[in-house]
Amino acid sequence: MCRAYYQWKTAGVIMSSKQVPKDILAAIRKYTEDYWDDDADMVQHTVDEEIAAYIALQAVEFGAAASVRQKIIDGAAEATESWQERLAIVEGEVAAFRELQQDFDQVPPALIRKLKAETAREHPADYGSQRDAVVSGVNTYLHTEEVKAQIGPISELLVKMEQIIGNECYNSKIQNYGPGGVWQGEGRSFRYPVKFLDGDEVVKRWSVYDIPPEVLITGRYQFGSNELSIFRALAKVVEMIEREYGVRLADAKPKAKSKA
Template sequence: MATVIPEEILASMRAAAKLEWPGDRDMQEWMLENELSAYRAIHDLDFGAANSVREAIMREADEFSETWEDRSTIVLAEVEAFNALQALQPEDVPAELVADLKRRAAAEEDRYEHQLEEVNGGIEHYRYVQRTRAAVAPRRDLMVRMERILGSECYNDNIQNYSSWGAWEGEGRSFRYPVTFVRDGRTEKRRQRTDDLAAEELITGHYKFGANDLSVYRALMKIIDMLETDYRLDLAAGAPRGSDR
């Protein structure tokens, strides 16, 4: 059964088309057909679980759009996003985490489409952390030892060395280059301790050279991967006898 368009709505569609395309009958008809199709798309839409928030979605669509075509775009996207949010519960992510992500997204975003983006972003971050921890765990000690060796081989021949009594002892000095890590969105420099860093924080370790960065821990991870793949390095076998772990 064809959707019946209320006469007042049909009249407003025709008026809008004439206002948008004065003197161009073909474009007026084209716009009218688009508006009719958009109205029917909304009217015939199965809201599913989103039926509980139908009025809120319609109010939002009315507030942020002037045409039925625009309303239809918003309504369809919001209904799809709401229903996706209700069904969203990946098996590899704790249910309580997903529920918390949904609560926070609802508190911060009015649009269900934006809430869905926030929740999916949180889920992907959780998965990234789990993948990073699994990849770093068996390599962590080796990476830390390798970085300490690498970072301790810096030398500056322009440094002037003086003894505690003021006598000049020559030029040049070796020094430990600091590693910069990212924690909670902030950077911090370290020269020694790393045991309190989570895997996803450790892997951000980099050397800063002016405007440039060298992602030393990511590079070391790639080197170890290469050694395992191409040279059959077996970290599960443990450190060789006599090593200074």
């Protein structure tokens, strides 16, 4: 239940229904009577809470959101008749607007401006949704940077390791035919494809190269309804070797190929 029985004092006088305009008070009573019908106790209880919420709403400090005060209030009024619900909406929107003004020190300013502009177009009068979208974008950026830092230095190693594993697939049921349709027996080795998640797109590759670390780590083998996250597993193997054997593979350089 949203904020029961508020008491707000002005010059030492407890605010009451006398501070609520008559048309607002009449609307509150009609709204509660329509909702509770003939339950007099609940009608009076809800009227008291609605009055308290109305009074509390008048005292909300908008602060940084003062410039959009009327837009927030109008949006809450369009959403619901209940003053308790309007109060909750307004407080949430004011908090969200305030959070949108904060500095995101770990994120490039240009990206923050881009995220704010995009979400403002998508949710022009919903600061809660704007805040959530910006925070989601920031978290995605930070996660991507973390993956780049962890996987980037070993990405070449992971690709070479996966290539060895992927080329070790064999299907004994494949029928082999040569020139002229001559049957050459059963069974064939083949390179198993890797599926990557690139944004919202699933990409299947038989040759893995020039893939960003944040996409590379999503690489998986699909076996019917089963999946093997091959690159994530290989990254864990590298991590285990470094941790348990004291070998820093991320800093290791491949041996130069000897000239013939």
